[in-house]
Amino acid sequence: MDDPLYLRVAAHYRRAIDTGVLVPGARMPSLRTLMRLHRVSLSTALQACRSLEDAGVLEARPRSGFFVQAPRRSTLQPVREPEPGSAAVADPAPYSGIHDRVSDFVARSERFPVVTNLAQAFGAPEAYPREALKNAALRALRRRPEVLVSPVPPQGDAGFRAVLARRAMAAGMSPTPDEILVTHGCTEAINLALRAVAQPGDLIAVESPTYFGLLQVIESLGMRTLEIPTSPSRGLSVDALALAFSTHPGLKAVVVVPNFQNPLGSVMPDEEKLRLVALCEAHRVALIEDDIYGALGDDGQPLRTAKSWDRSGNVIHCGSLHKALAPGMRVGWMLGGRWQARIRMLKYAQSRPNDALAQIAIAEFMGSHAYDRHLVRLRRQLKTQRMLTAEAIAAYFPAGTRLNVPTGGMTLWVEMPGGRSSAAVFDAALAAGIRVAPGLMFSNTGRFDHFLRISCGAPFTAQIEAAIARLAQIVAADG
Numbered sequence: 001m002d003d004p005l006y007l008r009v010a011a012h013y014r015r016a017i018d019t020g021v022l023v024p025g026a027r028m029p030s031l032r033t034l035m036r037l038h039r040v041s042l043s044t045a046l047q048a049c050r051s052l053e054d055a056g057v058l059e060a061r062p063r064s065g066f067f068v069q070a071p072r073r074s075t076l077q078p079v080r081e082p083e084p085g086s087a088a089v090a091d092p093a094p095y096s097g098i099h100d101r102v103s104d105f106v107a108r109s110e111r112f113p114v115v116t117n118l119a120q121a122f123g124a125p126e127a128y129p130r131e132a133l134k135n136a137a138l139r140a141l142r143r144r145p146e147v148l149v150s151p152v153p154p155q156g157d158a159g160f161r162a163v164l165a166r167r168a169m170a171a172g173m174s175p176t177p178d179e180i181l182v183t184h185g186c187t188e189a190i191n192l193a194l195r196a197v198a199q200p201g202d203l204i205a206v207e208s209p210t211y212f213g214l215l216q217v218i219e220s221l222g223m224r225t226l227e228i229p230t231s232p233s234r235g236l237s238v239d240a241l242a243l244a245f246s247t248h249p250g251l252k253a254v255v256v257v258p259n260f261q262n263p264l265g266s267v268m269p270d271e272e273k274l275r276l277v278a279l280c281e282a283h284r285v286a287l288i289e290d291d292i293y294g295a296l297g298d299d300g301q302p303l304r305t306a307k308s309w310d311r312s313g314n315v316i317h318c319g320s321l322h323k324a325l326a327p328g329m330r331v332g333w334m335l336g337g338r339w340q341a342r343i344r345m346l347k348y349a350q351s352r353p354n355d356a357l358a359q360i361a362i363a364e365f366m367g368s369h370a371y372d373r374h375l376v377r378l379r380r381q382l383k384t385q386r387m388l389t390a391e392a393i394a395a396y397f398p399a400g401t402r403l404n405v406p407t408g409g410m411t412l413w414v415e416m417p418g419g420r421s422s423a424a425v426f427d428a429a430l431a432a433g434i435r436v437a438p439g440l441m442f443s444n445t446g447r448f449d450h451f452l453r454i455s456c457g458a459p460f461t462a463q464i465e466a467a468i469a470r471l472a473q474i475v476a477a478d479g
Helices: 005-018 031-038 042-054 098-110 130-143 158-171 185-197 212-220 238-247 270-283 337-350 356-366 369-396 422-431 462-478
Strands: 058-061 065-068 180-183 203-208 224-231 251-256 286-290 315-320 332-335 402-404 411-415 451-455
Touching (some): 158 180, 185 251, 212 224, 238 270, 270 286, 332 337, 356 369, 369 402, 369 462, 422 451
Antiparallel strands (some): 058 065, 180 332, 402 411, 411 451
């Protein structure tokens, strides 16, 4: 059977690229030109270019068209999986000190002018629909000027919660709007969840490595962490967690990022998510799910949440638009499960409802196809930036460097060779005007000091490539 027409058109240009007729950086013929030359529809022309983009030989540039990419550079070995024996979970962190450590890194960052920031885990401002959100906010003010002088419903704007409930269906959940509580981002949601299920001194299981902000929240609440081995490819080890339940019967909660975990970028397979939900339910231990990156998968297919398998209310689901839509608005939400009433009380006591204007504006945008189109653009942009950043690391970093390239999200977890110190690399990079996130921040132990988290949320430019090349020199010198 003949290949589809769009693949035949794509093959024509793939040959031109492979033979050097179209060189890296060259602009592809416009879609209109392809339609005329090959007598195909706009849909076929676009499919042909998209297939070449997915193959890594073209890149789409906003309002400019498609361009030939430089050939892929050498790849790196993946980050090592946890050792089989690591199912023997380590004792709880022997000290609390993540606040001091993070504060120290922030303070040192402020002493040097940062020219290139490779530490921020969100997209560039131009990646988000600024004008559309501004116009939505203006329309909301014209329609409902009273929102500026009226109390907000305790759970959040009803229209926004209705939109969130509809969108949640794509991830396998079926909440009612009344079950949704709007929060000040995902951090407040996790803070409320932990306060609802645990007390100071209680033990909380987390992934290892995990986002340093979570470690800060747990420490600020006077709780302790138990780090569970986590695979760069499959996420948290459910077997190790099962062992932890038997050796640490006082566990009160498990906090997990099943989809594009920060910093690893791992995605738990659905069968592991199901095992995790069942295990926590069997032990009556709260499972707190952070799904802040779940909408940012390359293929656009919705990833199921752990909450989608919850039948007893034992899973607390936390989400946010901080990464996917509006970093400046800090709008999040949560499903409190069987702790819903307590969480509502804690939210009221802690911070009261969020302001309504942002919720109304976001509801209008999220309730339309404009949000879906934005996500398509953002995912493609992040995929390209992630690939180019990974290729630059492979090209410039010293031999023995390891790297996993996830299929979504906006960060890369880099294992430096020879036990290089992330703290030393952090200091030397800052002196060169480059900011990275040292692996030492992602654990209450020192086991990840030879890692760096590098962001690929910003467009890949010559400045970023030069910064990665300079960072590679610093890593090599540290060895």
